[in-house]
Amino acid sequence: MKLVHVFDAYCGWSHGFSATLREVVSRHPELPVEVVSGGLFTGGRRVPIREFGYVQGANAQIAELTGADFGEGYERLIADGSFVMDSEAAARGLAALRGSAPERAVELAIDLQTAFYVDGRSLSEAATYRRIAEAAGLDADAVVTAFEDPAASAAAKNDFRRAADLGVTGFPTLLAVDGERVVPLARGHATADEIDHRLASLS
Template identity: 45%
Template sequence: MTDRFRLTYAFDAYCGWCYGLGPALRQFADGNADRIDLRVLSGGLFSGPRALPVAAYPHIPAASRRIAAATGVTFGEGYKHAVAEGTLVLDSTDAAVGLVALSRQAPGRVLELASALQRAWCVDGHSLSDLDVYRSIAAGHGLDAYPTLLLHTPTGIHRLGGPISSALQLTEALDRHMAPTSA
């Protein structure tokens, strides 16, 4: 059979059920790499007005226990501490942007990088809004831990400059994005 099928994995790095599916999905993807083209999309369970401290979601501890029992994954001590403390803000938009930034360096390794984000939260309890988390993931996966400025506008998220940009170049780029568009 020569047909390849496209498979889209929509997940959220903060989603415990996505973390629970992770080991089976990675094994499935590896075992069927010759038959599927896997596309990974990062969702937004905790975006916009739902980007709140973890304490705003009191169901999470019990859900994590159910997920662990059903799938066999282990939630780490760092995760348990962050959930118990309750102040870490779950922001899926930051996680999605971070995955895009990482995957641009390694487009064929998006599932691996998505899993690294899940481990950063579900095992280590790290905020996926912390740039150091992405630097660490990049370094741990042999990628450049380059600095990235992401500008959030009503039209989307745009990269602003690069690692050798001057302040003037960054200001000019910001000015271009802020300039009114002619109709």
């Protein structure tokens, strides 16, 4: 059995789930974790953030429920409403980071969200991935090259397809996958204890 974490780097609820995910992974080192990018803001949904009027209210709710931090850098980035969230670029970035350290995919996905939601860095810019890679002790040049390579776009599309094949319609979704058996452990929000209880019922 393995865990599959389907998230979107530009999803506030995915950011709010980070602490729970980190705790679940630390409790279950025996379970491999696959991290998959969802395509929340693609195609016609790639528009200035001002067009999503619910963002600030949703973030306040997420912070209250999960304790997640929405930093000053993030607030500055979105203040004028012109920033465009592009989930395809973020998925390319995750693919580049994941390719450099597959066993650290959970940690790197969380780093990606911290870069946006705390530090206010665009996930469409190569410089963001250079900073994340350097902080994580990875080969930053290799990560940037991978981010800019056309293969990253194919990896992003594969992630979106994988999420759809798993039946995921919202982010974050944490699944237990055992062969053909796919069991949801969390959708949107759950505590580590709740996930543990659901995991225990599978054995």
